[in-house]
Amino acid sequence: GAVVSQHPSRVICxxxxxxxxxxxxxxxxxxTMFWYRQFPKKSLMLMATSNEGSKATYEQGVEKDKFLxxxxxxxxxxxxxxxxxxxxxxxxICSARTLTGGHEQYFGPGTRLTVT
Amino acid sequence: SQQGxxxxxxxxxxxxxxxxxxxxxxxxxxxxxxxxxxxxxGLVHLILIRSNEREKHSGRLRVTLDTSKKSSSLLITASRxxxxxxxxxxxxxxxxxxFGDGTTLTVKP
Numbered sequence: 200g201a202v203v204s205q206h207p208s209r210v211i212c213x214x215x216x217x218x219x220x221x222x223x224x225x226x227x228x229x230x231t232m233f234w235y236r237q238f239p240k241k242s243l244m245l246m247a248t249s250n251e252g253s254k255a256t257y258e259q260g261v262e263k264d265k266f267l268x269x270x271x272x273x274x275x276x277x278x279x280x281x282x283x284x285x286x287x288x289x290x291x292i293c294s295a296r297t298l299t300g301g302h303e304q305y306f307g308p309g310t311r312l313t314v315t
Numbered sequence: 316s317q318q319g320x321x322x323x324x325x326x327x328x329x330x331x332x333x334x335x336x337x338x339x340x341x342x343x344x345x346x347x348x349x350x351x352x353x354x355x356x357g358l359v360h361l362i363l364i365r366s367n368e369r370e371k372h373s374g375r376l377r378v379t380l381d382t383s384k385k386s387s388s389l390l391i392t393a394s395r396x397x398x399x400x401x402x403x404x405x406x407x408x409x410x411x412x413x414f415g416d417g418t419t420l421t422v423k424p
Contacts, residue, residue: 203357205357231410233412235414240419241416242403242414242415242416242417243358243403243414245411245412245413248411290355292357292358294358296410303348303360303363304348304360304412305360306350306357306358306359306360307357308356308357309355309356309357311355
């Protein structure tokens with residue numbers, strides 16, 4: 200149980216285009232999902248907290264107009280990187296917290312974004 | 316510096332040996348969690364220890380928490396080559412997790 204999927208696993212896009220990444224909780228409902236960014240050999244940096252039915256909460260320094268988050272249902276959150284640039288190339292990981300569980304987060308397998 | 320700092324940054328051991336990783340943090344926490352990440356993959360939750368607990372075991376894993384020193388350790392006993400991965404601690408406060416930079420563990424067969 201507690202499986203989180205991400206799609207796509209890898210994406211290459213041209214500079215200036217937008218890319219949407221999906222995060223789904225497959226066998227549980229999640230009112231809260233988190234989006235992280237990870238640079239090579241570095242830790243996860245929390246970008247935003249995605250709340251079902253309401254606006255996402257962004258961390259300081261994260262541009263909300265560039266990284267659009269939509270948590271339309273209890274099992275799906277999407278992150279759209281708008282007008283992508285090469286510096287947006289990174290590994291993006293989502294996680295979901297169960298409704299009933301304590302504080303465990305279940306992580307998706309990540310999406311490798313490369314902007315050329 | 317960052318909440319949840321792991322030490323050492325890299326650790327290389329022989330199969331069968333024990334591996335110990337440490338994590339220090341700065342602010343108060345609700346709980347602390349350890350995760351494992353294989354290269355280029357998502358994180359796998361290993362163990363959660365609450366702020367009122369001092370030690371927890373799960374299989375070959377043993378985690379300790381010392382809130383007075385704001386530190387935690389992860390011990391992997393009888394390591395295997397398959398344990399090769401990066402290990403992160405994450406402190407949880409008010410529902411938000413903050414990750415350290417991780418320890419890269421290499422277990423040589």
